[in-house]
Amino acid sequence: MKEILKFLRQLKRNNNREWFEAHKDEYRKVQAKWYEFCQELINQISEFDPEIGKLTMRDCTYRIYRDTRFSNDKTPYKTHFGVFLAPGGKKSMHAGYYFHVGTNDDGGYPAEHMLASGNYCYDPQVIKMVREDIYDEWEDFNKDVLQVANTAFKVDMDGALKRVPREYPADAPCADWLRLKNFCLVMNVDDEFILSKNLAQRVAELFKTTKPFNDFINRAVDFKE
Numbered sequence: 001m002k003e004i005l006k007f008l009r010q011l012k013r014n015n016n017r018e019w020f021e022a023h024k025d026e027y028r029k030v031q032a033k034w035y036e037f038c039q040e041l042i043n044q045i046s047e048f049d050p051e052i053g054k055l056t057m058r059d060c061t062y063r064i065y066r067d068t069r070f071s072n073d074k075t076p077y078k079t080h081f082g083v084f085l086a087p088g089g090k091k092s093m094h095a096g097y098y099f100h101v102g103t104n105d106d107g108g109y110p111a112e113h114m115l116a117s118g119n120y121c122y123d124p125q126v127i128k129m130v131r132e133d134i135y136d137e138w139e140d141f142n143k144d145v146l147q148v149a150n151t152a153f154k155v156d157m158d159g160a161l162k163r164v165p166r167e168y169p170a171d172a173p174c175a176d177w178l179r180l181k182n183f184c185l186v187m188n189v190d191d192e193f194i195l196s197k198n199l200a201q202r203v204a205e206l207f208k209t210t211k212p213f214n215d216f217i218n219r220a221v222d223f224k225e
Contacts, residue, residue, distance in 0.1 A: 003030055004101060007023075008080065027064070042060070044200050045097060045207060048211060049087075055085060055089060064077050064078050079104070081100060093122065096117070097115075097214070098117070099115050100113065113193070114188055115153075117207060117210035117214055118213065122182070123224055134177050135172065135178060141174070142174075148209055148213075153186065154185065155176070157180070187206065
């Protein structure tokens, strides 16, 4: 992982096509290392979530080239490597396991190195069903889902509504969850974690604690389908 971090940090300082083309061979080498890590992570997670074992690299990894058409930031390349392991692949809209290593050390989004479980940009009908399920099953959701997850994971409140939807009481114990439009648990980690031995195993062990969360969300996704 050390070579991957080194390349990404060099790319951040030289985020232009001329530099990237001159270092294309180096990029291919670190990309191959990243794919090797991703396959190891797939193998580890598939031990407790067999659907993940069906994924290919194309199903779960991303291009390094940024889509700058609608962004004020015109730098051409991403400065992180990410993998999203979800049943059916990254475009399935299922909740899954996301991991990336990157270079954003200023506290902004996305975080420098991050684990996340869940997904973003759900269909409105899925959001409605998940809110109903959380409200109706709050005690079980809190005990069997949230309290199972490693305490380092925190709910991502980014994009949440300012108020609880009017069909629910504003003082409900799960009020913050009812305000969500995205359902995601996140954890930030540091270089020491990223450079540790058996990284894929460590990441998978953390994600194992969030499988009940993903399963809970995916009930609504599957029902919508």
